[in-house]
Amino acid sequence: MSVPPVRAKESGYRWFVVAGAATMLAIAMGQLVNGLSVFFVPLEREFGWARGSVALINTAGLVGLALGGIVMGAVADRARIRDVCLTGVVAVGVCVALASRAEALWQFYVLFFVAGLLGAGLFAPLIALAGNWFPAGAGLAIGIASAGQAVGQGGVPFGAAFLIEALGWRGAFLAEGMISLLVTVPLALLMREAPRPGVSVAAAGGPSAPLAPATVVVCLSAAVLFCCTCMSVPLMHLVPLIQGLCISGSDAGGVLFAMLIAAVAGRVAFGKLADVIGPMPAYLTASLWQTMAVFAFTRIEGLSGFYVFAPIYGFGYAGVMTGLLVTARALTPPARRASMMGVILSFAWLGHGLGGFQAGYFFDVAGSYVPGFANAAFAGIANLLIVGGLMVAVRRGRFDPAGARIRTRLRSPLTPDDPPTSGAEGGVVVPARSIRS
Template sequence: MLALVMGTLVNGLTAFFVPIEATEGWCRSAIAAINSFGLLGLATGSVAMGFVADRLGIRTVCLIAVSVMGVCLLLTAHAHSLWQLYAIFFIAGALSGGALFAPVFAAVGNWLPASAGLAIGIAAAGQAVGQGGVPLLSAYLIERFGWRGAMMVLGTVILVVLLPLATFMRDAPAPPSGGRAEQAPPIRPSLAVPIFSAAVFFCCACMAVPLMHLMPMIQGYCIPATEAGGVMFAMLLAAIAGRIAYGKLCDLVGPLSSWAVASTLQTAGVLAFTQFASLSGFLIFAIVYGFAYAGVMTSVLVSARAFTPAARRGALMGTILAFAWLGHAFGGYQGAATYDLTGNYMGAFAIGSAAGVLNLALVATLLILARPRLTAARMSA
């Protein structure tokens, strides 16, 4: 479910930039805004659906998410104006991605609390499959059916494949009474949540630039869409292993330290993408970057879980992740707007890397603030 739904919402539109631009005549920033509206919807839905999931249960919200995503893609295939696409993707983000993302990861952590980092890393690897696979699949579908036909196929696949899977979702059993109480967060939530929210905004503003614009940037060097999609797929295949590895790293050294490592590599890697111009160069570096940056979202999820109290985790994680999707929306649109202004992607990737530096400063602040409590916890253990 994470692969197909989140893979479509987060960066699945990257394969559609050039064909929509060619057939509809819209500028690239206007097309990128379709994705940004979807992520704005995801940010809105992340807050609201955190409360809903606590009351309706994981199976119900997953059925809602899958149904809405499939129907919205079918509607997209018949839309003929930008405002229609903006509205459709906003609804898909709010009621599909918002219903799925935070509740699914919260459920995974609840089922396996002793190894939540590794469990969330494995689930996040499924999303990485989609973020690489959906653009690659879309490139082939667009070549055969056009961009509207590709949307029809994707919507149908989501409904046929994911509705049965959603019926198998179950909430974790409640912990036994008298069991070991969960430790209090290392920083009080009133301080941690604003810093977290700002950090994930800049972190995802950096991440969004290659996720949304690497494929069209490669196509700008006269490399076919299917081969450019292959680079994305290779990058996110490497990210599968990376997300699992970083999930284990979260359990070993702590999620904030893992986040700092992944963010440092991501920030440097985004800027490095501008130094390549050949398919082989992009492919080799994309594999390296895919593993390096992969732990960012895993570490963010595990950190948010560790720094929010269990009684309010759904709502607080939803709030933090809302800023992550706002950052994605900004980063994706910024990349396209900068391209429209300059005619290349150099400035867009540089701005994305600068956002990564701001994220690193905020992660360092969280590490400093949390150190006394974390040190005391290790000594008592």
């Protein structure tokens, strides 16, 4: 039995789920992933801390996201989604507001670690929830939901730059925390699970995969560790890189905002592309785009050059996360999807923390961002090698030993005109025309 279609009265609600997920990810992840970038210079001026030490505040939050992703992903497979989301949004809002009272580095480290640890209950569960509401065309839905993070990664630093100028860094932290709570708590309360698939599909565990789930988790975790090490360097250090050229913080924040607005379009576009050519080719394409372009930021010397190049980079790099998420959805069993995504994404947050820290560290050592951005490019190459190897392994694993039937799919779940049939071993056999790799 195929997954039952979403009833008409639920069709509108599922798009509300996507919009709500995008909004919560925009506000929460915008603060946790790179929202601290515009606070680097004010904190340096206030306390005299080294840039590497300030960057560790963000790293502490990302380590919290990594550890929390494993725990909260597993919890999300068992608990009500609204409870998981509510825990996450309250933790982020309260911890960011309390940062306005911090006086020592360890206090920032603890607050952002806790925010990440509990805020991790948002990303993997919300992405899994958005995809589960769409039996077909999940790539577009996931692309839109994950685009919220791109909006936040551009919008939060951009808005925070003006808040800092108007209220100081303490007032900016307090305002961010309060706005976060006011917007995200009502949305968290309105989230609910998608309808469950039919009994026979659930009993079968969903369509069989070409690789063991443990292999998929290991490979994607390794890939995303390097991928996000590359990705995080411009996200965390583009603003201070531009400020180092005697450009104001608000103008530098505007460049980051322009890059991440382009990233919104990129996430949606690559989500649709994943529905057309398959998630792994889409993931590989975006990874190549990001890797080839990241070092070029260090070669730009004027504000106009940054405004031209940053959106080009942003559109392509944004497809990496969409490609990863849709690939993970295609290669993991539905019953364990949130927990497996939590593990994979934990390595993404570790990569973000590693990339941001190493760029700050090498800036302190060399007085330049060239080494940090070069390391980002090398990490991107490592990601490409792993993803390429995984795609080859998946293609080889498509066929059963006799080569007569294709037993997996790397696109959306079964459509009504692609009914499953019983295989010799009791698995689900998917017609060849529903495959993309």
